[in-house]
Amino acid sequence: MSKNEMIAMLLAGGQGSRLGILTKKIAKPAVAFGGMYRIIDFPLSNCVNSGVYNVGVLTQYQPLRLNQHIGIGIPWDLDRKNGGVTVLSPHVKGGDESGEWFMGTANAIYQNIEFIDANDPEYVLILSGDHIYKMDYSKMLDFHKQNNCAATIAVLEVPFEEASRFGIMNTEADDKIYEFEEKPANPKSNLASMGIYIFTWSKLREALIEDNKVHSNSDFGMHIIPRFLANNEIMYAYRFKDYWKDVGTIESYWQANMELIKHVPSFNLYEDFWRIYTNTEHQPPEYVGENGVIRKSIASSGCEIYGTVENSVLGPQVIVEKGAVVKDSIIMQGTVIGEGSVIDRCIIDENCVVGKNVKMGMGENIVNELKPKIYNTGITVVGEDTVIPDNVEIGKNCVVFGKTTEADYAEGKLPSGKSAIKEGVE
Amino acid sequence: MKAIGIILAGGNSEKRLGELTMSRAASAMPVGGCYRAIDFPLSNMSNSGVQKVAVIAQYNSRSLQDHLVSSKWWDFGRKQGGLFVLTPYISQDDANWFRGTADSIYQNISFLRRSNEKYVIIASGDSVYKMNYRDVIKAHVEKGADITVVSKTFEYNRDLTKMGVMQTDASGRIMEFEEKPIEPQSKEANLGIYVMERTLLISLLEEIIPEGRYDLVRDIIIRMRRKLKIYAYNFDGYWNSIGGGILDYYYANMDFLKKDVREMFTKNFPYIATKPKDEPPVKYNFEAEVSNSILGNGAIINGKVEGSVVFRRVYIGEKAVVKNSILMENCHIGNNCVIENVIFDKGVTVSDGAVIKGEKDNPYVVKKNSTI
Numbered sequence: 001m002s003k004n005e006m007i008a009m010l011l012a013g014g015q016g017s018r019l020g021i022l023t024k025k026i027a028k029p030a031v032a033f034g035g036m037y038r039i040i041d042f043p044l045s046n047c048v049n050s051g052v053y054n055v056g057v058l059t060q061y062q063p064l065r066l067n068q069h070i071g072i073g074i075p076w077d078l079d080r081k082n083g084g085v086t087v088l089s090p091h092v093k094g095g096d097e098s099g100e101w102f103m104g105t106a107n108a109i110y111q112n113i114e115f116i117d118a119n120d121p122e123y124v125l126i127l128s129g130d131h132i133y134k135m136d137y138s139k140m141l142d143f144h145k146q147n148n149c150a151a152t153i154a155v156l157e158v159p160f161e162e163a164s165r166f167g168i169m170n171t172e173a174d175d176k177i178y179e180f181e182e183k184p185a186n187p188k189s190n191l192a193s194m195g196i197y198i199f200t201w202s203k204l205r206e207a208l209i210e211d212n213k214v215h216s217n218s219d220f221g222m223h224i225i226p227r228f229l230a231n232n233e234i235m236y237a238y239r240f241k242d243y244w245k246d247v248g249t250i251e252s253y254w255q256a257n258m259e260l261i262k263h264v265p266s267f268n269l270y271e272d273f274w275r276i277y278t279n280t281e282h283q284p285p286e287y288v289g290e291n292g293v294i295r296k297s298i299a300s301s302g303c304e305i306y307g308t309v310e311n312s313v314l315g316p317q318v319i320v321e322k323g324a325v326v327k328d329s330i331i332m333q334g335t336v337i338g339e340g341s342v343i344d345r346c347i348i349d350e351n352c353v354v355g356k357n358v359k360m361g362m363g364e365n366i367v368n369e370l371k372p373k374i375y376n377t378g379i380t381v382v383g384e385d386t387v388i389p390d391n392v393e394i395g396k397n398c399v400v401f402g403k404t405t406e407a408d409y410a411e412g413k414l415p416s417g418k419s420a421i422k423e424g425v426e
Numbered sequence: 427m428k429a430i431g432i433i434l435a436g437g438n439s440e441k442r443l444g445e446l447t448m449s450r451a452a453s454a455m456p457v458g459g460c461y462r463a464i465d466f467p468l469s470n471m472s473n474s475g476v477q478k479v480a481v482i483a484q485y486n487s488r489s490l491q492d493h494l495v496s497s498k499w500w501d502f503g504r505k506q507g508g509l510f511v512l513t514p515y516i517s518q519d520d521a522n523w524f525r526g527t528a529d530s531i532y533q534n535i536s537f538l539r540r541s542n543e544k545y546v547i548i549a550s551g552d553s554v555y556k557m558n559y560r561d562v563i564k565a566h567v568e569k570g571a572d573i574t575v576v577s578k579t580f581e582y583n584r585d586l587t588k589m590g591v592m593q594t595d596a597s598g599r600i601m602e603f604e605e606k607p608i609e610p611q612s613k614e615a616n617l618g619i620y621v622m623e624r625t626l627l628i629s630l631l632e633e634i635i636p637e638g639r640y641d642l643v644r645d646i647i648i649r650m651r652r653k654l655k656i657y658a659y660n661f662d663g664y665w666n667s668i669g670g671g672i673l674d675y676y677y678a679n680m681d682f683l684k685k686d687v688r689e690m691f692t693k694n695f696p697y698i699a700t701k702p703k704d705e706p707p708v709k710y711n712f713e714a715e716v717s718n719s720i721l722g723n724g725a726i727i728n729g730k731v732e733g734s735v736v737f738r739r740v741y742i743g744e745k746a747v748v749k750n751s752i753l754m755e756n757c758h759i760g761n762n763c764v765i766e767n768v769i770f771d772k773g774v775t776v777s778d779g780a781v782i783k784g785e786k787d788n789p790y791v792v793k794k795n796s797t798i
Contacts, residue, residue: 270706276706285692285720285722287688288721289718290717295711296710297710
């Protein structure tokens with residue numbers, strides 16, 4: 001691939017509101033995954049592994065952690081003299097009275113036409129920071145060129161009964177797209193769009209400018225693809241047959257993490273030639289103590305295990321004190337689980353302190369009262385930097401956030417379905 | 427900081443570390459699950475604010491070069507200063523290997539001449555410790571020393587006959603110094619870390635090399651101890667060297683199982699940096715039984731591991747038992763193996779069912795990429 005043949009634009013501005021408290025302070029692409037990674041590491045690593053060394057990352061919602069994580073791109077070898085990674089945020093434009101947020105997926109690209117023009121690429125790869133997968137984008141580009149496409153859309157074959165949840169590409173026998181249907185009631189095909197597109201830049205540029213005149217919230221699925229179809233541009237579906245996981249909900253996020261601890265996981269992080277890169281401050285070894293027990297789990301660098309860990313995913317520098325039991329849970333970076341505590345089917349975000357003899361994930365499966373659509377599968381979720389006092393009992397589908405004290409737990413309990421959320425900066 | 431660093435990584439310790447250093451310099455020896463020995467002095471340099479460091483390598487420097495190829499992990503990837511790896515070269519009037527520690531610096535004297543920092547910190551590349559060299563320079567200035575030698579008083583039963591042992595007066599000035607004494611006269615030993623002014627080092631080297639004297643300790647520290655004001659800086663923190671022999675190497679690694687030692691290096695700021703290898707988390711499978719062990723990223727554990735140091739990407743098979751052992755990167759232990767008191771170099775493959783046992787104070791060493 002020549003220097004600027006293809007540039008990638010990674011849409012990382014989404015909140016991911018269905019991940020609840022996990023995305024309160026950070027954008028979804030910055031959410032930790034698989035112990036040591038963040039979701040955005042997967043598309044970013046795919047880029048460099050595919051030879052795409054020019055990546056624009058579009059941020060909008062809570063970008064701080066994302067900016068810190070990406071930095072100048074060193075972990076992905078994206079610190080380069082030519083290209084590399086550029087973080088693109090909404091900004092005030094010269095001449096205008098005020099700035100403008102990114103109003104839609106295509107609008108975000110429209111607002112960065114100058115950035116793309118400055119790099120003068122032939123093709124533009126559009127990615128989202130929401131999915132866990134390994135994909136060689138250079139093969140997709142070959143396919144794009146072979147078929148003389150204006151646009152190529154990566155698709156996944158989904159079961160027909162689930163197809164009505166996706167954007168579906170209806171294609172001819174050779175996978176040429178003749179119709180696009182968003183969440184069709186009666187799907188004609190099972191080729192679901194993965195939100196990964198390659199466009200010939202001249203064609204996309206024109207479409208973005210034209211579409212902006214009619215839609216201020218210009219969106220790839222709703223506006224740009226239909227526009228291409230209406231203009232009889234050549235579009236092909238590129239079938240992707242490997243592991244691909246949307247981690248959009250608490251349950252699917254938990255499931256995807258748990259798949260990594262299977263004896264032979266369907267998603268392999270241990271391959272030599274398609275590494276996933278991430279930014280860690282430092283990567284010391286981990287330690288399992290004299291009476292520590294850890295099995296059917298993965299644990300990241302710097303963990304210290306003095307208690308028992310089973311069926312769980314631990315991020316870097318997690319400490320499980322003696323007598324503590326962590327089961328079926330995801331514990332993120334820097335969190336400490338105090339002596340004698342029991343954590344069952346919980347997700348505990350970064351840098352939390354769980355006191356001694358705390359019981360979490362106990363009792364009946366009652367859906368969360370405040371956000372029943374988000375917390376309803378029994379998983380209790382603890383937001384980042386939360387403190388949980390000693391000796392309290394927390395139920396299922398609970399949400400805990402902030403520096404809680406005993407006063408927040410009536411009779412030392414937070415029953416299933418309840419929330420303890422302490423807002424504000426102290 | 428107004429100092430440049432020199433790390434002496436040229437040591438040929440083949441005789442002492444045997445098969446383990448056949449393929450690499452002692453400074454490149456893997457330590458503590460994911461580090462190499464040189465990470466410790468190199469991180470100390472960086473953490474002490476030193477901006478420019480030369481690593482002088484000679485013996486089997488390939489793996490050292492590989493490790494240091496990008497200097498940004500230690501924060502040396504800079505326009506100003508940075509990291510220089512210096513190896514012997516042939517010039518019109520000289521085609522010598524380094525003939526000694528002083529000679530190895532002399533042959534690269536232009537590194538000293540082209541700097542303008544006031545001080546030079548010289549450190550050996552094969553010791554495991556955390557030190558703020560700023561403190562050493564501060565003491566050096568306060569005492570008005572010509573040369574400061576970092577020393578440590580070894581209260582416990584360490585074999586000092588392999589080290590340099592000194593006697594100092596009440597002010598800390600070195601009065602007597604014996605290299606590898608048969609009968610050590612004190613418990614204060616040289617840690618191989620020296621501070622002096624850059625211009626003094628240049629003139630000393632220019633004086634001794636033409637006389638055929640090539641050794642930093644013998645020909646400068648010992649020989650000039652009365653002429654120059656040479657002071658000891660007594661360091662009371664953790665220090666260990668891996669270059670002294672197989673047992674030194676074994677115990678320096680096993681020290682990481684002690685909470686205070688481990689946490690000093692892995693938890694307390696500033697950190698020891700190393701070249702990242704982007705390995706995934708350690709995977710503990712259903713029958714894994716791990717206790718009192720450290721594990722590097724990317725390891726996959728099926729069997730039992732006890733009292734051991736397991737480096738990156740090691741695979742331990744089902745029902746295998748590993749005890750009191752050091753397994754370097756990429757070792758593959760088959761199912762049902764029993765491994766005790768061993769040091770396996772990188773990439774050792776052990777077939778299913780093998781039993782390999784060393785003795786407690788005589789670990790069984792297997793060289794790189796062997797198959798058993």
